[in-house]
Every structure is written in C-alpha cells, then in structure tokens.
Amino acid sequence: MTKAFLIDLDGTMYRGKNKIAGAKAFIHYLDQANIPYLFVTNNATRSHQEAADFLANYHDIHVSPSKFFSSVDTLVSLLNQENFPKDHQKKVYVFGGDHLKSSIADLGYTFEGSDPENVDTVVVSLDSQVTYKELAFAGLAIQKGASFYLTNPDVQFPSEDGFVPGAGALGNLIADVSASKPIVCGKPQAKIIQGALEQLGISADQAYFLGDNLLTDIQAAKNAHVTSLLIETGVHNRKDCDHLAIYPDYVFADYADLIESQLLVNRV
Numbered sequence: 011m012t013k014a015f016l017i018d019l020d021g022t023m024y025r026g027k028n029k030i031a032g033a034k035a036f037i038h039y040l041d042q043a044n045i046p047y048l049f050v051t052n053n054a055t056r057s058h059q060e061a062a063d064f065l066a067n068y069h070d071i072h073v074s075p076s077k078f079f080s081s082v083d084t085l086v087s088l089l090n091q092e093n094f095p096k097d098h099q100k101k102v103y104v105f106g107g108d109h110l111k112s113s114i115a116d117l118g119y120t121f122e123g124s125d126p127e128n129v130d131t132v133v134v135s136l137d138s139q140v141t142y143k144e145l146a147f148a149g150l151a152i153q154k155g156a157s158f159y160l161t162n163p164d165v166q167f168p169s170e171d172g173f174v175p176g177a178g179a180l181g182n183l184i185a186d187v188s189a190s191k192p193i194v195c196g197k198p199q200a201k202i203i204q205g206a207l208e209q210l211g212i213s214a215d216q217a218y219f220l221g222d223n224l225l226t227d228i229q230a231a232k233n234a235h236v237t238s239l240l241i242e243t244g245v246h247n248r249k250d251c252d253h254l255a256i257y258p259d260y261v262f263a264d265y266a267d268l269i270e271s272q273l274l275v276n277r278v
C-alpha cells in the first residue's frame with residue numbers, strides 16, 4: 011500500500027506562472043493509481059477555489075478545491091479553540107487579503123481598527139497595502155493583551171525582480187515592537203501537517219511530504235514525523251542539506267526520478 015502524498019505548491023508543482031516538468035504527469039499518476047493526496051501550502055492569500063483555478067489556468071492541472079489545505083485552515087482551527095466568555099463580541103485586527111478576512115469573519119469575529127485596547131486577536135499575514143500606522147496599531151493591541159497569530163513565517167518570496175517581504179517579515183517587525191512571539195500556523199510547524207493528515211483521515215506513518223524547501227517543507231515533515239521527500243525543482247537541493255543540517259528521507263532530482271523510484275514503481 012503506497013502512502014498518501016502531502017505536496018507543497020510553489021517550487022514543487024510550479025514556479026509562479028512557470029511550469030515544472032513532470033508535475034502534471036505526477037498528479038495524473040496519483041489519480042490513476044488512486045493514491046490520496048493533498049496540497050499543503052503556507053499561502054494565505056488564495057482560497058481553495060482560487061488555488062484550484064490557478065493550477066488549472068496556468069498549469070493545466072485540474073483538481074478539486076477539496077485537495078488543498080492551507081495555513082488559513084490551521085488558523086481557523088486554532089481560533090476555534092480560543093476561549094471567550096459567552097456573549098463576548100470577539101474583535102480582531104487583521105493584515106491580509108479578502109479570503110483570510112472572510113474566513114475569520116465566518117468564526118464570528120468583528121474587525122476593530124480604532125482602539126487597540128478592544129482587540130482580542132491580531133492576525134498577521136501577507137498584506138501589500140500595510141502602512142506604518144497599521145503596524146503600530148497591531149503592536150499596541152498585542153502590548154495591551156491581544157493574542158498574536160502569524161499565518162506563515164515566510165520572510166521573503168520571489169517576485170519577477172527579486173525577493174520581496176512576506177508575512178514573516180511583517181510578523182517579525184510586530185514581534186520586535188511588541189516583544190511578543192506569534193503563534194505560527196504554517197510550515198515548518200507540525201500543526202499544518204497534522205491538520206492535513208486529519209483531513210485525509212490518516213496517521214503520520216501513512217503519508218509522505220513532498221516539497222522543495224528544507225527549512226519549511228522538510229522541517230515541517232520532520233516535526234510531524236512524516237517521511238520527507240525533497241524534490242530539486244525549487245529553492246533547495248541536496249547540496250544545501252549539510253549547510254542547513256536538515257536531511258530529508260529521500261531526495262529526487264525531478265518527477266521522472268520520483269515516479270521511477272521504489273516509492274512508486276509498479277503502481278499503475
């Protein structure tokens with residue numbers, strides 16, 4: 011019995027709008043062989059429908075929105091565990107896009123942007139519109155006792171011109187200002203992997219995690235005790251393992267290498 015696959019997106023399935031050779035064939039292979047899989051992403055800016063549309067429109071990979079699990083799913087389950095007195099009006103301050111904001115509003119939170127004292131919860135995610143005044147407000151709310159969540163710790167991400175600040179960069183700034191550490195939802199935390207396993211209804215020993223980043227994907231797999239597979243299609247390759255002292259269970263140069271491997275061979 012082949013294990014299920016948890017699969018990273020950017021750098022593993024595609025590089026932005028650029029295709030990665032064999033990614034589409036690999037998903038086709040999993041579908042044909044009835045091997046369960048779930049895309050596990052730190053990206054908090056896209057809904058599952060938007061993530062599925064992106065894969066279909068730019069990469070001709072057609073999957074159901076139910077095949078995605080993101081840092082927002084982890085955030086929602088953590089916020090659901092917060093205890094508030096009955097009838098308390100939960101107030102939140104959010105950096106992030108519409109998908110994140112509507113997911114939080116669905117939990118019964120209202121948005122508070124005028125008095126930091128009234129904020130129960132600060133959620134920091136990637137927000138390209140952020141201003142100094144808003145950063146200051148978030149820091150003040152945390153100093154006045156609001157809980158502090160960060161969707162994903164990615165400090166930078168690639169743009170066409172080079173690296174630009176990610177959610178983690180905003181999170182670090184607010185953490186420094188408020189002298190407070192965020193509760194982190196995405197990889198490399200084990201929680202996002204555990205949520206994905208729960209959605210598939212399997213245990214850690216029944217899954218592989220396939221990703222391109224040692225610091226996030228492979229470290230998350232290790233933290234969650236899932237067998238880790240590095241594919242050299244994105245950020246890191248096998249030469250980075252010694253330098254970062256993070257060693258995946260398997261390393262594959264590309265999808266041809268993975269499909270021919272002992273993990274999958276003779277399945278179809």
Ligand SMILES: [Mg+2]
Nearest residue numbers: 018020021222
């Ligand atoms: Mg990646």
